[in-house]
Amino acid sequence: MGANVVWxxxxxxxxVVLCRGIxxxxxxxxxxxxxxxxxxxxxxxxxxxxxEFAPKYYxxxxxxxxxxxxxxxxxxxxxxxxxxxxxxxxxxxxVQRVLLTVFVLVISYAATDLLHGGxxxxxxxxxxxxxxxxxxxxxxxxxxxxxFGRHRIALGRNLLGLVAGYSFWIGFNxxxxxxxxxxxxxxxxxxxxxxxxxxxxxxSIWCVTLWSxxxxxxxxxxxxxxxEYQTLATRxxxxxxxxxxxxxxxxxx
Amino acid sequence: MMTLLxxxxxxxxxxxxxxxxxxxxxxxxxxxxxxxVEDYAAARxxxxxxxxxxxxxxxVFAKEDVQFVSETCPVVVQQLFRQERGKLAIEWIRLxxxxxxxxxxxxxxxxxxxxEPCARLEIGLAVRYWSFLVASHFILLxxxxxxxxxxxxxxxxxxRVPGNLCGVFAPRLKNxxxxxxxxxxxxxx
Numbered sequence: 001m002g003a004n005v006v007w008x009x010x011x012x013x014x015x016v017v018l019c020r021g022i023x024x025x026x027x028x029x030x031x032x033x034x035x036x037x038x039x040x041x042x043x044x045x046x047x048x049x050x051x052e053f054a055p056k057y058y059x060x061x062x063x064x065x066x067x068x069x070x071x072x073x074x075x076x077x078x079x080x081x082x083x084x085x086x087x088x089x090x091x092x093x094x095v096q097r098v099l100l101t102v103f104v105l106v107i108s109y110a111a112t113d114l115l116h117g118g119x120x121x122x123x124x125x126x127x128x129x130x131x132x133x134x135x136x137x138x139x140x141x142x143x144x145x146x147x148f149g150r151h152r153i154a155l156g157r158n159l160l161g162l163v164a165g166y167s168f169w170i171g172f173n174x175x176x177x178x179x180x181x182x183x184x185x186x187x188x189x190x191x192x193x194x195x196x197x198x199x200x201x202x203x204s205i206w207c208v209t210l211w212s213x214x215x216x217x218x219x220x221x222x223x224x225x226x227x228e229y230q231t232l233a234t235r236x237x238x239x240x241x242x243x244x245x246x247x248x249x250x251x252x253x
Numbered sequence: 254m255m256t257l258l259x260x261x262x263x264x265x266x267x268x269x270x271x272x273x274x275x276x277x278x279x280x281x282x283x284x285x286x287x288x289x290v291e292d293y294a295a296a297r298x299x300x301x302x303x304x305x306x307x308x309x310x311x312x313v314f315a316k317e318d319v320q321f322v323s324e325t326c327p328v329v330v331q332q333l334f335r336q337e338r339g340k341l342a343i344e345w346i347r348l349x350x351x352x353x354x355x356x357x358x359x360x361x362x363x364x365x366x367x368x369e370p371c372a373r374l375e376i377g378l379a380v381r382y383w384s385f386l387v388a389s390h391f392i393l394l395x396x397x398x399x400x401x402x403x404x405x406x407x408x409x410x411x412x413r414v415p416g417n418l419c420g421v422f423a424p425r426l427k428n429x430x431x432x433x434x435x436x437x438x439x440x441x442x
Binding site: 087088089090091094135138139141142145146148149150151152153154155160163164167168170171172173174175177178179181182228229230232233235236237239240241242243244246247248249250 | 257260261263264265266267268270271273274275277278293297300301303304310311314346349353356357358360361362363364365366367368369370371372374375377378381382384385388389392408
């Protein structure tokens with residue numbers, strides 16, 4: 001009964017976020033995110049129907065759709081990347097290269113791991129592939145978050161809410177999946193219950209922050225700086241060098 | 254279980270970094286949203302000012318005043334003198350850290366708007382900045398534990414020892430005959 005309440009509240013919240021997105025015209029600003037949310041809502045409705053009316057097919061159906069939803073969640077990463085680096089084209093190119101490298105490395109590692117382990121059963125293989133895709137997504141998201149923090153990228157209230165909610169969901173999902181694949185934990189009911197609750201929290205964050213459209217941060221008029229990265233970096237480097245030398249000289253008279 | 258440790262760390266880091274982003278945004282909401290070249294120039298001037306005005310701070314770490322006070326003043330005054338000097342030195346290093354952090358912050362913000370940021374240069378800058386931070390925190394720790402004069406002596410010693418060792422080993426290395434060394438190694442084998 002409790003699980004069903006959490007499940008139904010997640011479906012309702014997804015519908016609310018989607019409706020508010022359409023009303024506030026946020027679907028035009030973040031189209032990939034809302035496509036993802038619509039996919040999830042459709043999947044959840046079909047899953048619920050399957051759980052209620054054809055429970056013996058539910059487990060197989062769950063893992064197949066889980067793989068699909070994890071693969072679809074990559075478009076949220078794409079949305080975050082696209083929206084956040086809109087005013088930072090140079091940094092965007094740099095980040096894109098790093099993200100692609102990390103993604104290829106993690107996926108290659110996961111593929112070799114999957115092939116090395118052998119395909120014992122299809123549901124198990126699908127579940128492991130889904131888990132590895134989530135880990136890769138987590139690694140890419142972590143890098144994005146690090147770049148945002150390091151370069152103080154201004155996100156705006158809507159995008160910040162989207163990123164915060166998504167990171168909360170992915171972070172807990174990664175930890176949960178790792179615990180789930182530990183021997184003996186496969187049938188842990190505690191772990192099964194924890195994930196839907198974190199998803200409802202995520203949806204609540206999205207519901208609050210994406211309720212209405214807030215202005216996005218504007219690109220400052222910095223035409224002079226556009227081609228002066230070298231000068232900027234050299235000035236900062238010289239000043240840092242002088243500060244270090246001065247510190248050493250002062251303390252060691 | 255141990256193989257899953259990096260995965261837990263990944264999950265925890267994602268949540269922590271997201272939290273940091275929210276905190277940064279909450280704090281940044283009060284600050285000026287757009288950084289200009291003038292802000293950067295002002296920050297550079299502030300750091301410059303700090304670097305120029307260090308003649309007085311050098312005196313804080315110097316031995317002369319301490320020697321004078323320890324020879325002429327009672328113990329209470331000596332203690333007070335050391336405490337005041339320690340506070341001044343700590344305050345100066347903290348101010349340096351704050352101003353450089355502000356400068357780096359502005360640099361990173363401005364660099365993110367440029368069309369051709371260079372990863373190698375950014376890594377170099379980050380390494381320099383972190384080296385400064387590590388060194389300054391080490392000095393702060395020494396200042397709290399030992400006071401300014403002893404800190405100066407320790408830093409002087411730490412910098413001098415490698416120099417002295419190089420001075421001792423350099424002539425010895427010059428005198429080594431590589432042909433003879435090789436034949437001796439062959440004999441041992």
